Amino acid sequence: MIVTVRSGRITAIEGDPLNPATAGRVCLKGLSYADRITAADRITTPLRRRSGGAGFERVDWDSALDDIAARLERLRSESGPSSVLYYEGSGSHGALSVLSDAFWNPFGGPTRTHGDLCWPAGLEAGRLTYGANLHSHPRLTVESRFILMWGHNPAETNIHQMRLILEAQEKGAVVAVVDPRSTDTSDAADIHVQPRPGTDTALALGLANVIVEAGLHDEAYLSRHATGVGEYLARAREFPPERVGAITGIDPEGIRELALAYGRTRPALLIAGFGLQRHSHAGQTMRAVALLPALTGNVGVPGGGWQYANLASHQLRPPPLPPAPQGPPRSILAARLGRGILDCADPRIRAAWIEKANPVSQHPSTASVVRGLETLDLLVVVDQFMTDSARLAHYVLPAKSMFEQEDLVTAYWHPYLQLRRRILAPPGQVKAESEIWRLLCVRFGFETNFFAADPRETLRAMLPEGKADLLESLESEPVDPSGNGELLWRDGVFPTPSGKIEFASPEAARLWGVDPVPDYVALEEGHESARAGRHPLQLLTCKTRERIHSQFGNLEWIRQVERPRRLDIHPADARARGLSDGDAAQVWNDRGSVRVKVHLDPGIRPGVVHVIEGRCVPEDPEMNRLIGDGVTDMNFGAVFYECLVEVSKP
Amino acid sequence: MRGAGFVLDLGRCVGCGACVLGCRLSNAWPAGVSWRRIVPFNLDRRGGGPTYHLSLSCHHCERPACVNACPAGAYTKRSDGVVVLNEERCIGCRYCEMACPFDAPSYDGAAGVMTKCHLCSERIDSRLQPACVAACPTEALTFRGRNGVEREKEPVPGFSDPAGCAPSLDFIPPRRAKRSHLYERLREVLKR
DSSP states (O other): OEEEEETTEEEEEEOOTTOTTTTTOOOHHHHTHHHHTTOTTOOOSOEEEOTTSSSEEEOOHHHHHHHHHHHHHHHHHHHOGGGEEEEEOSTTOOGGGGGGHHHHHHHTOOBEEESBSSSHHHHHHHHHHHSSOOOOOGGGGGGOSEEEEESOOHHHHOHHHHHHHHHHHHTTOEEEEEOSSOOHHHHHOSEEEOOOTTOHHHHHHHHHHHHHHTTOSOHHHHHHHEESHHHHHHHHHTOOHHHHHHHHOSOHHHHHHHHHHHHHSSSEEEEEOGGGGOSTTHHHHHHHHHHHHHHTTOTTSTTOEEESOOOTTOOOOOOOOOOOOSSOOOEEEGGGHHHHHHHOOSSOOOEEEEESOOHHHHSSOHHHHHHHHHTOSEEEEEESSOOTTGGGOSEEEEOOOTTSSOEEEOOSSSOOBEEEOOOSOOOTTOOOHHHHHHHHHHHHTOOOTTSOSSHHHHHHHHSOTTOTTHHHHHHHSOBOTTOOOSSTTTTOOOSSTTSSEESSOHHHHHHHOOOSSOOOOOOTTSTTSGGGGTOOEEEEOOOOTTOBTTBSTTOHHHHHHOOOOOEEEOHHHHHHTTOOTTOEEEEEETTEEEEEEEEEOTTSOTTEEEOOOOOOSTTSOOGGGGSOOOBOTTTTBBOTTOOEEEEEOO | OOOOEEEEETTTOOOOOHHHHHHHHHHTOOTTOOSOEEEEEOTTOGGGOOOEEEEEOOOOOSSOHHHHHOTTOOEEEOTTSOEEEOTTTOOOOOHHHHHOTTOOSEEETTTTEEEOOOTTHHHHHTTOOOHHHHHOTTSOEEEEOTTOOOOOOSOOTTOOOTTOOOOOOEEEOOOSHHHHHHHHHHHHHHHO
């Protein structure tokens, strides 16, 4: 982004024309930073909960940090360092976030979290299958002749990718979308199939079945660059279109058509969305889908292949830090944060420090998260705004914005490392998080040398080996630090145990106890489960272009363009429940009940309902109250899209 | 010859709203004012879909109702077709707001005057794109100079010209396979 500032206010925000992934454009959230930086509700001083619990009062930094430090010290001596939970999310994240360990390491190691809410199952599936999560440069998208987007909606979640897809389509590429909902992406597509949520493994194996039956698999490529193909083909044979049709609820003819179109057209690009892996068998689903580009010989081909995550820019090393305590830290599941806090014993968790995160809004099982945080003797939340989580805190410390401290940021679609310049002074009493950590270190008598006066010193130490001059290059343009080049996997060599693409993954079986070859397993909370008798509708809570989860929705600029959060429900499902467009409805299951207005959506698959996720302002529905705190089969993800509900009149 | 105006590619606009905020950032309109908005059409998916989005602002009409309605002479139509409002002459009577069938003039209550898209006339005079066009991530919204080619003659569902103002906004209909087919079917459905 190129940002112009005049007298402390942002007057222009443009995309960097030197970034070929974005073509010099910025999404609406990027543009809304002009509002966000100076928003009237931005927190600019430390706040302390009033005694008696009602509301907050302003407090100066010294009083706040003296008291917080004294209370942390008391907890540490009474119950040990792991009686304190440190939880950081990824909101407003930068490389300098790692400096929190300059405090926590000498503190003795807090309880931490593992896994995340976003995409870990897909990452692990990609790693097990291809050895690394990398893909070709986004600009090769336009060379594709067939683009299959699976559980992916870039019209909402990656507008820059949408531009490339539309461009490819205008050059003649066929675009197909697999999504139970109709979206602006599926509306642009030539083919749209709408499976039942959670049945994608069966659909992927069904496509493989048709592709192999028709002889469209690339035997020469497979014999050189893949292992476990025989076992996989045997599995695919168990999934003829008729069986897959019964599981997925898609007409078998539609399965055949999609498979043949994908199998016959090269180069074909398969892009998987994160939503595809938010259920309990997600890792195996992602393995099944990720293998299709390999089966058809599309890997290493310009305009073809597999796209889920591109970690090419994730090359930073940790800066010098004090030694971590011996042994692994105590850790609780991020996906099960509330229960984790409540269940921890010896010592129990008595305090939490939450940074760059809003778990009350964003974690599944809201009730347990609130209960967990309410039991604490001390809750410190660092944030720019008064979030649902901050409201429960004893102290809310103001966080900097991304324009107020120099930092390095990595990406997960394009390969570029980027330098974020400091272009504004933090407003009011706001301090960068690294400065908050330094001040705590001072109070505890810990070493403060790790906090360089100029953050650039720390950033330089984090650059990849031998690339210390990269910072200066980054001042003028984004840099791909990986040296991988534009086209990935051209040589057909993969950093897996076998050096090949693993159709059967012994490592998956060993690490996660799953079948080495992906198999379809019905969801515990799916359409065939016992629960479906009482709660027959599958709830999806998908992302939207106007927000990143619980961020941005408070801004007046965003509210001007934002759509209301309503329950998208098929007219037939609504009619069966006596509901019309605009009615208030109760969405409920045994975990809770949420009131939302009905929006009749003839484009959504019957049996599926949808509400946009991300609770930011009090009038947003708390859909996460209805969602369980289950965990994915691989890598500790959350299962947001495995949630059965019923909808009725209030 | 028609004057300058916007061109919207219905197959490329996904309604993201970056044009709205790009305009707001460049032209610094205050809260409560809106020079551009996204109007989704066919959310109920008549004809099977698609839903598409109209990014609308002032259309810099050939026969602008605002110009005729203004008792203060605050509006002028430039030789290149751009309809500009001189806020200093505006008396805040809001007649233009009533006359314009497109809700283009937007009242700034704090300043007591109307405000409106001026097609970033200063930017286009220095050969820059209007701010909304520069902000469009999918390049769906473009700018057509007064010598630009006219595109779509057929009426676009969701958009009409009830007062005969002859808006200078042009549309490019969806061109590709299924979407184009559904779009044509929607037209048929709406004609019936």
